[in-house]
Amino acid sequence: MIQIKNLHKSYKMGSNSLHVLKGIDFSVEEGELVAIMGSSGSGKSTLLNILGMLDGADSGDYVLDGVPIENLNETKAAQYRNKFLGFVFQSFNLINYKNAMENVALPLYYQKVGRKERQEKALKYLGQVGLKEWATHLPSELSGGQKQRVAIARAMAAEPKVLLADEPTGALDSTTSYEVMDLIQKINDDGNTILVVTHEPDIADMCKRIVHLKDGVIVEDKKIKQVRASAYV
């Protein structure tokens, strides 16, 4: 599903240049559930942003679902994101003037799904994250945990091929975290490919494979036996 070869990325910080990714080789098969771990500054979020086409790489090859991702302009990137990718951000990134249901329905708007169907789907996914009765609330009326669950519902509503989650459980209590991981595992069971950036070992253990990043290179890449989150719920 994802093939990456010799990926480099550096940021300009004034006159200095910060080399964040120093040649990443990495591939993900369809249906995998991968945890990307590493300390802060290891480049894990940058890697995820490049995979999500939210940011561009300096050099290297990236093939997503057989499509070489190159010469990306914003219009093309938007098309790919809409077609292939769902995002869950650490800082939720909900639109503050739209209520929970409208936020979840937004990616469907860009998939040209009709209004009625959007709302039905949005309510369904809100129900899956346990927030059906909060559908008409604005993000400002929700707790941090609830906001993240809305964001996850939004990412899943688009039914993406690859779900990219940047610290999805960073702001949730452990019970909720496990509920969310249970949900993510279920989406994965349906055949979706999921990448999770996390620094929580128990969350990483709920994935099927752990990739360790340190100072912009992969230091460890191992398959593990998945811990089912449903055992904790």
Add this chain to the structure above:
Amino acid sequence: MFDIERWQEIFDTIRKNKLRTFLTGISVASGIFILVILLGFGQGMQNGIDKEFQADASNMIGVWTQVTTKEYKGLNPGRVIQLRDENYNVVEKLYQDKLEYKSPMYRVFQASINYGKESGAYSIWGTSPDFQQLENAYMSFGRFLNYSDQRQKSKVVVISNKIHKELLGSIENPIGEHIEISGLSFQVVGVYGDAGGGREEEKIYMPVSTAQGVFNGADRLNMLYFTLKPAENFEQSLADSEKFTNELKTYLKQVHTVAPDDISAINTFNTLEQVKRFHNLSGGIQFFFWFVGICTIIAGIVGVSNVMLIIVKERTKEIGIRKALGAKPISVVGLILHEAVFVTAVFGFGGLIFSMGLLEIFGPMVEIDYIVNPSIDFNVALTTVFLLIGAGALAGFFPAWKAARIKPIIALRDE
């Protein structure tokens, strides 16, 4: 444009950002409002000036004569040219169809007038009955001169309110009283007033035939007065009166054997020339209002542009989110501009309708000197609305386009 989904998205956004929508709208509506009111009063001022001169000055042409300054056909310069009844009669006959009011005038300065024990010195003007219209005089008592007075050379006079007060102050209604002019008795048939005030009320009118007879005038005249029938528009009237004046001069120069290039023997005045100056003045005023109006539009455009910039800045993060969810840059720009144009259009037309309604309802009620019925050309106002909408869209487009093109990860970081 006809994408119903997008309309719904826009109405959602507007509903949930009432303050932002309101502020954008007010900046547009107030710009239109100020412009319409301003231009309306500019027009009102022009109407007022037009009305003012209409009341005061007519298209009057006057002719008088002096001495010749040039030798012509063996005649020496310094010859006195005298207007005569014949001149007046010829012109009157020749221009019968074109003339509206006309009067010859024979004048005596400082004639002594007695009534009982009171006496005074006033000018005696022998005129035709038309002189009332020529002078815009109104009657306080009785009547003005008439043609039967003229034919019969009646010894009748029309005095002014001022003379009434000074000479016949003891009598409330002086009609039928007799006053003595140069030892002859004249009957007062009317008392006139003149809006021009005191200086215009120093005259006593009597039929020109009477005046010529009484004061040994024979067929001599001092001046000729004419007004032409008004043409369809001012330019035509002006052209007509200039043509008439020139023809009049040419005729008089011929019959009095005056050199065609002698500019002082035959003199004319034409009040329409002064009216022309008024017209230029009101044109200048209108130019000024347009200038201020255009400045107002520019200020409005700058205001709308500023609001647009702020809106786009405020929505940068939202743009990033929408793009992360799969929105193409063009759709994001389209959404923002669509909303902006919709809001400016609604408020722009709202301001237009409101201000024009205000002018329509209250314009005719305005009663200030020099301002009459302020109103505005609908097309001008409409153009302004479209101009503001266009400017707002243009001002919103560039920052929106820029924001839609930056990488979403940077837009998402925007707080």
